[in-house]
Amino acid sequence: MRLSNRSKTSFYNFINTLLIMMVVFGIIGFLANDYRFHALGNESYLMVIIPVLLLIFFFLNGRQIFEYDSDGEALxxxxxxxxxxxxxxxxxxxxxxxxxxxxVVSIFFIKRLYITVSSKNNGSTILKYQISYLTRKEVNDLKLSLNKVVKTNKEKKD
Known part of the structure; x- marks a missing residue:
């Protein structure tokens, strides 16, 4: 099974550009208000704070592009x-x-995928992936595919 949200790259680039423009225009608006117009009081700080918080939230959600392929003998x-x-x-x-x-750990808007893989040296290794930008259907398809692999592995061990 193949799963990818690479086709949404242009949308994520648009959102990123929009957020950066909001920060820049917020700073310009803040400076114009502070030095020239004096129309807003302390509320003028919100013109900078809100876009910066949105930009931080966008990047704290994790890496945007996730690709998974289980065709063949490898993941x-x-x-x-x-x-x-x-x-x-x-x-x-x-x-x-x-x-x-x-x-799959989901806390508010943040989703993480933790994969435990057996290794020669120390028994097992945990690999971490950020899947916050996958849709609910994509996450369910990923779980279904990984369940098949785990079930097959358990049957072979027994």
Whole structure:
């Protein structure tokens, strides 16, 4: 099964650009009000604070692009940001039989995928992916696919 939200990259770029423009125009509006017009009192700080908080929220939600591929004998995970220099892209590939378990943790708007993989050195390794920008259907499809792999692995062990 393949799952990707790469087609939404242009939408995420638009939102990012819009938020940056809101911050810039908020700063310009704040400075114009503070030095020239004096129309707003302390409320003028909101012209800067609200866009900055929205921008921070956008990036704290995690990497925007998530790709998953379970075709063949290996599992492929890719997780990257729309702006490449903000965070390092994650790319992992391992055989299906190494998957032990997975967890999807959802707190408010933030969703994380934790994959536990068996390894030679220390027994198991936990891989973390940010899946906040996946839709509910995409998350359910991902869970279904990973459930199949985990179930197959448990049957082979028994």
């Amino acid at each position: 492929h995970f890719k997780n990257r940001n729309i702006i490449p220099f903000l965070s390092k892209a994650l790319h992992d590939e391992f055989p299906k039989y190494k998957l032990i378990k997975y967890d």
